[in-house]
Amino acid sequence: MRSQTVNMLKRVRSVxxxxxxxxxxxxxxxxxxxxxxxxLKSDLGKKIDDYFARLVPWGFSGTLLVANDGEMILxxxxxxxxxxxxxxxxxxxxxxxxxxxxxxxxxAILKLETAGKLKVSDPITKYFDxxxxxKRDITIHHLLTHTAGFPGAIGDDFDVSATAENFAKQAFxxxxxxxxxxxxxxxxxxxxxxxIIVEKASGQSYEQYLYENLFKPAGMNRTGYLIPKYKPEExxxxxxxxxxxxxxxxxxxxPDGPSWHLRANGGIHSTIxxxxxxxxxxxxxxxxxxAAKRKLFAPHVREEEGGxxxxxxxxxxxxxxxxxxxxxxxxxxGVFAADYRRYIDEKVVYxxxxxxxxxxxxxxxxxxxRLIFGMEYTPPPPVAQVSPxxxxxxxxxxxxxxxxxxxxxxxxxxLILESDGADAMAAIFGGGTASKERVDKLNNxxxxxxxxxxxxxxxxxxEAFGQGITLEEVTSRHTxxxxxxxxxLGPYKSFDxxxxxxxxxxxxxxxxxxxxxxxxxxxxxxxxxxLAGIREVSGAGRRTFRPQSETEFAxxxxxxxxxxxxxxxxxxxxxxxxxxxxxxxxxxxxAKRVP
Numbered sequence: 001m002r003s004q005t006v007n008m009l010k011r012v013r014s015v016x017x018x019x020x021x022x023x024x025x026x027x028x029x030x031x032x033x034x035x036x037x038x039x040l041k042s043d044l045g046k047k048i049d050d051y052f053a054r055l056v057p058w059g060f061s062g063t064l065l066v067a068n069d070g071e072m073i074l075x076x077x078x079x080x081x082x083x084x085x086x087x088x089x090x091x092x093x094x095x096x097x098x099x100x101x102x103x104x105x106x107x108a109i110l111k112l113e114t115a116g117k118l119k120v121s122d123p124i125t126k127y128f129d130x131x132x133x134x135k136r137d138i139t140i141h142h143l144l145t146h147t148a149g150f151p152g153a154i155g156d157d158f159d160v161s162a163t164a165e166n167f168a169k170q171a172f173x174x175x176x177x178x179x180x181x182x183x184x185x186x187x188x189x190x191x192x193x194x195x196i197i198v199e200k201a202s203g204q205s206y207e208q209y210l211y212e213n214l215f216k217p218a219g220m221n222r223t224g225y226l227i228p229k230y231k232p233e234e235x236x237x238x239x240x241x242x243x244x245x246x247x248x249x250x251x252x253x254x255p256d257g258p259s260w261h262l263r264a265n266g267g268i269h270s271t272i273x274x275x276x277x278x279x280x281x282x283x284x285x286x287x288x289x290x291a292a293k294r295k296l297f298a299p300h301v302r303e304e305e306g307g308x309x310x311x312x313x314x315x316x317x318x319x320x321x322x323x324x325x326x327x328x329x330x331x332x333x334g335v336f337a338a339d340y341r342r343y344i345d346e347k348v349v350y351x352x353x354x355x356x357x358x359x360x361x362x363x364x365x366x367x368x369x370r371l372i373f374g375m376e377y378t379p380p381p382p383v384a385q386v387s388p389x390x391x392x393x394x395x396x397x398x399x400x401x402x403x404x405x406x407x408x409x410x411x412x413x414x415l416i417l418e419s420d421g422a423d424a425m426a427a428i429f430g431g432g433t434a435s436k437e438r439v440d441k442l443n444n445x446x447x448x449x450x451x452x453x454x455x456x457x458x459x460x461x462x463e464a465f466g467q468g469i470t471l472e473e474v475t476s477r478h479t480x481x482x483x484x485x486x487x488x489l490g491p492y493k494s495f496d497x498x499x500x501x502x503x504x505x506x507x508x509x510x511x512x513x514x515x516x517x518x519x520x521x522x523x524x525x526x527x528x529x530x531l532a533g534i535r536e537v538s539g540a541g542r543r544t545f546r547p548q549s550e551t552e553f554a555x556x557x558x559x560x561x562x563x564x565x566x567x568x569x570x571x572x573x574x575x576x577x578x579x580x581x582x583x584x585x586x587x588x589x590x591a592k593r594v595p
Contacts, residue, residue: 038076038091045073048371052078057383057546058556062354062361063089065272069347075272081236094222094269095236095353096248097338098331101268102191104210106144106313108198110292111213118201127200132172138180140197143190144313145300149176150189152480156487157262158252164196167260177476184301184311188265195264206264207257218281223270225257238335240357245335266331275351279342297327330362334488339365348372363558381554386547391415394568398580398591400424406591414546415553426501427582427589428543442500446509446524450495464531490516498541
């Protein structure tokens with residue numbers, strides 16, 4: 001996926017519901033053989049390093065490599081790879097790359113084609129028996145370009161019953177969304193089928209073929225599923241809502257690797273150093289000849305009508321605002337995330353990875369091009385150290401003049417504000433409220449949409465979007481997205497409409513979808529009476545603030561333009577502060593402490 005701030009109407013590139021000259025032999029060039037020691041060079045490297053160092057107190061933890069004109073200018077770890085042991089991130093910390101895995105599957109197919117063992121034009125009937133009639137026209141090219149017609153996913157990543165044989169049976173029994181070759185729809189299923197074809201054409205396991213033909217020649221000895229034999233201390237631990245979810249290879253896997261719901265479409269582990277070696281190998285012909293690489297990177301299909309991004313074979317080909325080309329892909333599983341970009345005309349490459357659900361590498365990546373290419377960006381505010389006692393003076397309940405309540409609690413060296421009421425939510429997010437009639441109308445309309453969608457009826461949603469999209473398209477897209485959320489968090493249970501606020505001209509309604517193992521939060525954007533989009537957000541009705549002094553606190557979110565500050569007023573000493581002031585672009589809002 002391109003962003004974890006997901007536009008729910010558009011298919012994200014990677015659903016796992018958050019990069020890079022010629023390498024003749026392993027570590028032939030000494031600069032490619034760094035391990036735990038960071039690399040920091042040039043003014044640009046220092047500028048980027050300063051930005052990410054300032055992100056750490058806000059919750060970011062991960063690894064980052066940036067290369068400029070063939071030279072690494074930054075390779076560092078930020079924050080903690082494991083909070084329980086306080087083990088720091090290093091450039092050599094390995095974690096899941098998510099759907100970046102797809103480019104390895106694409107390269108493996110082209111390696112086999114170069115060896116004369118298959119053709120991308122081959123129909124899948126050449127490799128599978130008993131293919132149903134509606135799928136007999138699917139080719140390997142369709143699988144690699146998300147045009148086969150398969151849905152996004154058909155099962156849980158950790159379902160160990162999904163052997164290659166069982167997965168193929170399940171995929172072939174699944175109804176196609178549309179006729180093969182007619183439309184683009186991002187599909188993990190298609191890439192897993194392509195991975196099974198790698199095994200059938202090569203006579204080797206998927207990972208073994210990749211290791212011998214891609215990773216080993218490139219010097220990538222820290223990339224794979226099981227072959228690298230990772231030790232626990234070499235892996236990042238994942239975190240969601242502050243709680244450890246372990247590392248991904250501690251989850252249920254088959255004896256030879258992950259379930260085929262994940263294998264070949266996601267989950268390969270790597271390090272930023274190995275991803276740089278992959279870039280080096282792709283710059284030359286040590287892995288693939290130029291003709292094969294042209295197929296790998298080619299803009300085969302447009303990702304969405306009228307859009308400027310095209311899908312190759314596991315790569316996205318995009319023209320930048322500067323008229324240059326970037327080859328890219330990202331991936332994530334709701335906890336681990338990574339983004340990998342090769343600005344081939346400008347000779348800039350970066351790979352960033354993260355291990356927290358709340359601060360995704362994909363979101364953090366959005367400001368990297370701004371830093372690199374000299375565009376405007378908002379730096380994270382500096383964070384001061386404040387004693388736990390001083391934070392405790394701020395905690396408690398505060399009432400707004402309009403009746404809404406704010407709950408302040410201490411967390412990880414800062415404060416969390418939670419809202420009770422739409423006016424309190426508006427205050428937290430730096431916006432304003434509209435008329436009660438308007439708020440009630442949008443709240444009720446959102447409730448009707450979610451109620452119907454819970455019963456798999458997407459007609460109210462289609463009507464809210466207005467013209468330009470069919471009921472069939474809305475139904476297929478949101479059916480897939482729900483399936484992906486249920487893969488991550490278990491069966492869907494219920495919903496709550498949290499409130500509607502004004503943030504600038506548009507109105508935004510926030511809602512919570514409750515699943516068996518946790519919630520998902522949505523933000524619906526309204527322009528007039530028409531729904532302009534739905535995005536998944538990290539939370540709703542709450543915001544984190546970090547201290548700038550003992551009484552002043554700032555907020556910072558990578559994907560938000562509205563970042564209010566708060567301050568506390570009252571007599572000096574140890575007593576609780578009686579007054580909380582929210583300082584936002586629309587003006588200050590004062591709240592008074594209540595029991």
